[in-house]
Amino acid sequence: MIRALILGYGFLGKALAKRLLNRPVEELKIVGLANSKGYLYKRDGLQLEKIKEPLEDNEGFEKGRATELLTKEYIDLLIELTPTNISTGEPGITHIRTALKEEIDVVTANKGPVLLALKELKRIADEKNVIFKYEGTVGGGIPIFSLVNKCLQGDDIISIRGILNGTTNYILTRMHFEGLTFELALREAIMLGIAERNPTLDVEGIDTAVKILILANSIMNLNKNLSDVKIVGVTKVTPEAISAAKDNGMTIKLIGSIEDGELSVEPRLIRLNHPLCVHGTLNAINIKSNVLKTLTLIGEGAGESTVASLLNDIYDVIKERHSKIKF
C-alpha cells in the first residue's frame, strides 16, 4: 500500500481528493491532507468522505508545517499541489526537495519547482532512487511527458510548439468569433473565472513561456532559463488584425515554440484548418520528430482535467514501486 500526502488543498487538491473518493485507487491510501495553515494526518488513512471544508475545521487538524510529516511520519508519496511561484519556486521546491531526500516519491502539478530546480530535483531523485513525476505542469490533462517518454523512445524530437494557455486562447477566440476588443474579451474571461483578477502572467505570455521552458529542458534536454525565451504577449492584438487574418482564412493564436534551439512565445497567424488551431480554453501541442514526423495532441489545458495527469503519475509510481519490489 502506498501512503500518500496531498500537500496543497486548493482547487486541484480538492478535485483529486474528490476523484479518489468516488473512484479509489487500489493500493493508494491518503494519510495526509495539508494546506498553508497546517495538516490532517492519520497513520492508517483518512476517511475522505468525512473531510470538511476548510481543512482546519476538521478534528485533529494540526497547525504547523506539513514538511514535519515528510520527515517524521511514514509517507511513500508526496502529491505536491501548492500554488505556483515562478520567481522563487517556493514553497514547492522545499517540499519536493525534502520529500526526495527522505526517499519519498513525488508527483506534482506545480510549475515553479520544475521551472527553477528541475536538474537538482532530478539529481536527488536519481541519487535516492525515488520517482519524480510532473505531468500536470504542462497542458493540464494532455499527457505530453508520458507520450514522449513511453511512446517515442528512440525517436529524436526536433521541435515542439503549441497553444499552452487557455486564458489567452479564450480571449483570442472571442475576438475572432465575436469581434470583441482585447479589453472586452479579457473582462469577460475574468467574469467567467477563466482569467485571474491579475491576468498579467497569462496575457503577457509568461505562463506560456514557463511551460515552453519546462518542455525544452525536460524533453529536449536543453539548459535554458526564462531570459532565453523571446516573449511577446497578446495585449497589442486588435480586432482589425483579427479581421485581416479572417479575410485570409486565418486567425491569431498565442504560440509557444522550441524550434532550432530557439524558444519563443508570440502571437502568430494560423490557418483555420491548421492542426494547432483550437478554440476556447483548449490547448494543443504539436511535436515534430525524425521518425514519427508529426503528432498533435489537443485537450483541456487546466482545471479539473489536470487530475488525469496526476492519476496517471500516481499509477506510474505504484507500478514502478511494484516492479522494483519484484526485482
Added chain:
Amino acid sequence: MKVRLTLGLVDRPGTLLNVLEQIAIHGGNIISIIHNRDRITAGYVPVSINVEFPSSEQLEKAKSSIESIGVPVMESETLEKKVETFLLIGAIDIDLITSTLQNEGARLIGLSLIGSSKTPCLKLIIDTPLEKRHRLLKSLQSVISSSDCLLIREEEN
C-alpha cells in the same frame, strides 16, 4: 533543394553533355532544360537548367565542377520560395519595411491597410526564397524592435 542554374555554354556539340555529367556526379536530378538561343552573347548560349540537389553542399560542388570544365555559372537561383502573410500592428514607416525586404532578397507582392489611423494594421504578402526566410524574419524583427509595433508572422504547417 530545387534551383535554376543559368550557364554560358559555347555552342559546340558535347558541351551540354559534359555539364550534365557534372550535375549527375553530384546527385543532381534534372527537371528541365531551356536553351535561350535568341540571347546568344559573345558566342555563349545561355542555358537554364532546373535541377534538384539533395543538399546545398552538393549544389556548390556541382557549380565548382561545372566551372572547372570552363562553363561559367551565370546565375544560381532557388526555385523554393515561400509566399506568406504578415500583419504589422501599429504605425511604422513603410519605406523601412520595403527596403528591408529588398535587402534580404524578398519581394512584396501584396500590401493593404486595415483599420483606422488610430489603430493601423498592415497586411503584407511576401515572397521569400526559402533559404533567406530565417534571415528576413530576424531583419524585420530588428527593424520593428525600435518601434511600438507588433509583427505577426504565419505559423508553418
